[in-house]
Amino acid sequence: MPFLVRISTGLPLLAPTYWIVSCRRPSGKQPNTLCNDLRALMYVHLWADARGVDLQNRLESGAFLTLTEVADLDTFCGKYMRDALAELLEAVGCVKLKPRKSKKQRRTVKLLEKRNRLAAIYSYIEYTSADYLSRLHLQPERWKHYNSVRANCLEWISSRVRAIKKPRRNDLGDREGLEEGDIIRLRAVIEPDHPENPFRPEVRFRNYVMVKLMLDLGIRRGELLGIRIEDCTLGGSRGTITIHRRPDDPDDPRTNQPASKTNARVLPLGGRLTELLHEWIVHHRPKIRGARKHPFLIVSSSDGKPLSLSMVNKMMRQLRSRVPGLPSELSAHVLRHTWNDDFSDAMDKKGVPGDQEAKWRARLMGWRRKESAEAYLRRTVRRRSNQVLVEMHDKLDIQHATGMPNR
Structure with missing residues (x-):
């Protein structure tokens, strides 16, 4: 559970803690989402400190923020954290920054990131001020004035959020699954006895099992690291x-x-994967010092503790950098995209109707809505649509060569 802590005291800030615990956490948000929410709130508190604004007093008294202050906050939310901290330090007189030499050196975050920050700040001010407003129910005049000023401030912030539109989808350059040649190459080099295996001997079998699980089941890295031994029926x-x-x-x-973002589900294993898991659990894992102290399947080779998310990233980074021929975009999530492409190929061969394919895919991936598949089917959609276009061209070429009418 993340908290927003003031460094000078080491204690969590009261209002953000109230908001994150009573508003955001009960709605089922994952810890990473809560952390991003609080990171967005860092900006409004850094801005307030830099401008000499007592934010809590503003909300309690009903003064809120002026339109000029909201516009200034909007600009501040577009800064990188390092630049925001530098502006605060300069404002309080701790350091004098040299002016930037040119406009090209002025960095701003992506608009969607700025939009997310403003949206979190809006939710925070709306929820926190609603608590103060509810205490004025016995004072109608104060309640009316507070509510009016509150509504104006929230509308100004909301208009800034609405002004940043989500960009239209552009499939060019978006993440896709691996090409067939890359899959063959990856499956070959992760074999523990392969001469080009980039890992240390003591972690080769573990990494082999990890990559196999992600490739064969399409699970996320968080789902992989959350598997316990009792979750495996072998x-x-x-x-x-x-x-x-x-x-x-x-x-x-x-x-x-590690967190599972999708629904719980039972996934069948192939014969080879069942054998590998049995070998890992019975013969390899128990030999690692400290591994028996917890139930998690994937452990660190050094101390036996549950493997971290960063170590999965490191494993994929080593594969990219040490194995010639593997694509630079290789990552744990790309393997999930690859599984979806393989699943589409299998459905094509079986002639499964599209609506049935979507239901099966959603169940195996743990999705609540079939629309979630769109982000994982870019390569499949491109392949299928290109195939139809080629068939159309071939038909037109035949018609042109035989002199048949174009119908």
Whole structure:
């Protein structure tokens, strides 16, 4: 559970803590989302400190923010954190910054990031001020004045949020699954005995199991690291893995806990993957010092603690940099895109109707809505649409060569 802490006291700020605990957390937001919300609130508090504004007093008294202050806050939210901190330090006289040499050196964050910050600030001010407003129900005149000023301030912030439109989708350059040649190459080099395997001998088998699970099941890295041994049923030739949602898991010692963003589900395992998991659990994992102290499947080779998200990123980075021929965009999430492309190919071969394919895909991916598939089907959609276009061209060429009418 993240908190916004004032460095000078080491204590969480009261109003942001009230907002994050009573407003955001009960709605089922993941810890990473809550952390992003609080990071957005850092901007409004840094801005207030830089401008000498007592934000809590403004909200309690009903003074809120002026239109000029809202416009200034809007500009401040477009800065990188380092630049925002530098402006605060300069404002309080701690340091004198040299002016930037040119406009090209002035950096601003992407508009969507700025929009998200303003949206979080809007929610924070709206919720916090609603509590103060509710205390004035026995004072009608004060309630009316407070509500009027509050409504104006919120509308000014809201208009800034609405002014930043979400950009239209542009598939060019968006993340896609791996090409067939890249998949073959990746599956070959992750074999523990492959001469080009880039990992240390003591982690090769573990990393082999991790990549196989992500490639064969299409699970996220957070779902992978959240799997416990009891989630694996390996009796018989084909086993299963259950992907659970365990927010705020008290048994997970990791500060940045891996989280499952999708629904819980039971996934069947192929024969080879069942054998690999059995070998990892029975023969490899118990030999790692400290691994028996917790139930998580994937552990660190150095101390046996549950593996961190950053170590998965490091593993993918080593594959990209040390194995010639693998694409530079290779990541754990690209493997999820790759699984979706493979699933589409399998459905094409079986002739499964589109609506049935969408239901099956949503169930296996743990999605609540079928629309979630769009982001993972860019390569498949491009391949299918290009195939239809080529067939149209071939038909037109035949008609032109035979002199048949174009129908």
